[in-house]
Amino acid sequence: MSEQENSAPTVEDYLNPLARPKLNPGSMKDLHSFEASESHQEKLGFPGGLVDDWHDVAITKMGDLLTKYRGFRVYMDSCVKCGACTDKCHYFLGTGDPKNMPVARQDLLRSVYRRYFTTGGKYFPKLVGARDLTEDVLGEWYNYFHQCSQCRRCSVYCPYGIDTAEISMAAREIMDTVGKGQKYCNEIIGKVYDVGNNLGFPTPALKATLESFEEDLEEETGLDIKLPLDKKGADILLVTPSADFVAEPHIDGFLGYAKVFHAAGANWTLSSVASEAANFGMFIGSYENMRKVSLRIREAALELGVKRIVFGECGHAWRVAYSFLNTLAGPFDFLDPRYPSPQHICEYTWDLIEKGELKFDKSRNDKYRLTYHDSCNVARATRMGDKPGGQFEIPRNILKATCNYYFDMEEDTIKEATVCCGGGGGLLTDDLMDLRVKGASPRMTALQNVRKEHGVTHMAAICAICKSQFAKVMPKYDFEMDNILSVHQMVSNAILLEGAKDPEDDDEDDDDDWIPPTPPPRPPRGSAA
């Protein structure tokens, strides 16, 4: 390895992304995201405001969930307070508020469970840390269970696999049931019911957007690349987050899928009924709502007569798709059994790459020195391909096939140990910006380290929330908002389409799209690519 003086980090500028903060009790106790209004609540079948007998309703609901979800019951009982999870939550690392330690967050609910459902808590509440459900406790639930992104990092490290995501879902379900829901999540689910997607993007607007993308693609490639909507008899239904139609860098990824489909000669379509991959029903722990949102996809697939369902880049959407869709909206016996149902766009693309059906000019991505952020729900709640861990390998393989400079961040912040972007789980709302910025700090520190060490300029991700969150918080950490990329954006840049014009022909026009990498790339250490 060549010893270049400024490529190796010095001790002073290396920061531990997982450094434990000093405890700062109560520092986040007043962070209160907006509560759902009556109309938001009622659309989802929840009471419009806090019901009079909320205390009894909450305890009854808790009892109900304890008989419906084995995980919830076992996790309420099993914690021994060993402390293994205490330094694993990115929100704790970023805020120092001890109630953001996974076990302390769970205990907000567990203390009430013990009081009402266990012998010890009924007779010796002080001894076992049990407490009555009071208005203060409910308020604490609201604030701290909306400071959990349900990323499951704690669950990896728990000796009993206790998953705080399950507990925060249960807590939110209880709060919705008593009429104390969160605006961001519930309003969005309502939009899905009313319009078909999270952004409330109506079909005519979607149609117009797709047409303008088609024009852009034609201008760029000289090819007639179609973005079909509601095309009956298509083979593949693409279900993708609606952010892919409106936000950057999501759109660039979306155009990447279109180019891949074009290169493969696939007959595909989007659906106006299922113009959204995300399913916020999961965030609020509501099986019924999650199922209702999922059934749109089944409906669209049947209606259009497709043979396959492919999901675009979206983290928790892939969790609901991969892990729950068959349960919620299956069986999918009407789809082509030769392909997994549903399939991830990365699985689809990687499969074509392995078969040699896609050609790339990697040098088109030479302006990027890239790393990859494993999105929490993809990493710890799903799989891609046949083998466990495919969810880590396949996106990386695609990046390595499409660009020359790829570097991983530190091992304890990637793959199953990945740190959440800070905006997942229904927290991607401006009223939680303080938390989002602080929660992103472990990831941002790891990114700064890899920038110092390898001159990394950009980070790619496969989650709509991650992309939006990073675009927003990166400027707070000395990055540009467009240092976050879509994985399929790299595919889009590098792919060689038959008959397409050379992008260098009209380089002048394109130049304003490319922001020069910051900081300027440094020489690779040893053999970089």
Added chain:
Amino acid sequence: MLTTIYAILFYVATLTFVGGIALRIKQYWSIPAPLKIPTTPAPTTKRGVWFRMFKEVALFESLFKSNKWIWVFGMLFHAGLALVVLRHFRYFTDTTNLVWAWVNWIQPFGIYASFAMMIGLVGLFVRRIVVPRVRYISAPSDYLMLLMLIMIGISGMLMKFVSHTDIIAVKQFFRGLMVFEFHPLPADIPLLVHLTLVATLMIIFPFSKLLHAPGVFFSPTRNMVDNPREKRHIAPWAAELEKKN
């Protein structure tokens, strides 16, 4: 009198311990896990899940990933306790019988194990006090549970290393209980402390965080097979929901 009290105490403790855990297991068993939630990467086969569970239960794999200090103390305590408990089989079994011969063989290891167990327990107790994060999450019962185990260890080791008890009589007492015959129990303080705390521990086991022992086997993030696309998973109450609409 003393013998009768302890006889009753141990019948009650055994019943509570066995019955309580059996009921708890039945309860966990009967509650469905409606969604596939293994923490991935997860095994894609049942056999793989058995292996994952073995690593979790025997080697504390997740804890090892998490925190080496807790792992070391936790391992010393649990492995030590396991050997010490096995060593105690000599009080309940006929060790001249070939089936129980291993109980004789294990005796010296059980003695070393008692030290390991105590180091582990004291380590966990000290951590609970000196690490602010762990102190923050500790309730009185969390300290008491450790203290109780430490007291059980100390009283047991006192009998082994300092003031011997008539263990022949102790064995006769317990072997007798098993066939409802009552033989006198020696009235030594360390022994009585030891037995009282052990019985207490058995009684609170099914009502406390000690349920982590059966609980870990029912943890859906650890015991589920990662095959949701291949095999449709549906809970009975969710299937009911489907019938409605």
